[in-house]
Amino acid sequence: MRVKVCGMTLPEQLEQLGSLGVTFAGFIFYPKSPRYVFKGLTTSQIRKENNINKVGVFVNAPIEEVLHMVDECRLHMVQLHGDESPKYCEKIADYVSVVKAFRISESDNIEWMIRNYMDVCDMFMFDTMGAGYGGTGVKFNWNMLKDATIGKPFFLSGGIEPGDEDRLNEFAALPVAKALFAVDINSKFEISPGIKDMAKVKDFVTKLNSK
Ligand SMILES: O=C(O)c1ccccc1N[C@@H]1O[C@H](COP(=O)(O)O)[C@@H](O)[C@H]1O
Numbered sequence: 001m002r003v004k005v006c007g008m009t010l011p012e013q014l015e016q017l018g019s020l021g022v023t024f025a026g027f028i029f030y031p032k033s034p035r036y037v038f039k040g041l042t043t044s045q046i047r048k049e050n051n052i053n054k055v056g057v058f059v060n061a062p063i064e065e066v067l068h069m070v071d072e073c074r075l076h077m078v079q080l081h082g083d084e085s086p087k088y089c090e091k092i093a094d095y096v097s098v099v100k101a102f103r104i105s106e107s108d109n110i111e112w113m114i115r116n117y118m119d120v121c122d123m124f125m126f127d128t129m130g131a132g133y134g135g136t137g138v139k140f141n142w143n144m145l146k147d148a149t150i151g152k153p154f155f156l157s158g159g160i161e162p163g164d165e166d167r168l169n170e171f172a173a174l175p176v177a178k179a180l181f182a183v184d185i186n187s188k189f190e191i192s193p194g195i196k197d198m199a200k201v202k203d204f205v206t207k208l209n210s211k
Helices: 011-020 041-050 063-073 087-095 111-115 164-171 175-179 198-208
Strands: 003-005 024-028 053-058 075-082 097-104 123-130 152-157 180-185 188-194
Touching: 003 198, 011 041, 011 198, 041 063, 053 063, 063 087, 075 087, 087 097, 087 111, 097 111, 111 123, 123 180, 164 180, 164 198, 175 180, 180 198
Parallel strands: 003 024, 003 180, 024 053, 053 075, 075 097, 097 123, 123 152, 152 180
Antiparallel strands: none
16 A cells, blocks of 8 residues: 655655655645644755655645745645635646545535546545644544545545554455555654654554555
């Protein structure tokens, strides 16, 4: 199973990720996040990193700013984690792969939420609704996906933590998980915001892929 580690802020941790079997590194370009990428990384450090797929996470940012960062940092994908409209996604998708994130509450109908985004982005991400835009450290009810038709590859996100490996492998056996593209980990693998516990990341990736 592919893994994305989000909220990278340290150059030495970024360099290490690829060798741990992680497929994607996420950088949060949202200044209000405690994992804001420029706390510890520069655009040139990100640009030079060639051993991993780079995902920029944006929240309601101006389109020009997103495209500028894609160029500057040579991002492979952008993850739109705010309230971006289908039109907004479509404009960005002309230039780079777009992952549209949806923050899920118990009363949501997921198929309804994604319906207008089907033709304007490349993938989806399902995360948990919370007070902020992301990094809640809380899981949503994965059963809500069980009978849904998703129609695009998706990232599973929100509070995934060490010890979830078996549960994730069970989820991966469900019919809906044919579209499960990757699991996204973040705050539950940290020493402090933006500083990852690399031993926990390594252990998780190994256990997840050993079944
Ligand atoms: O982590 C943040 O600070 C953040 C801020 C704004 C938008 C997205 C953010 N993180 C994303 O949240 C999910 C889930 O994180 P967690 O596992 O619940 O901590 C993850 O995809 C991050 O990309």
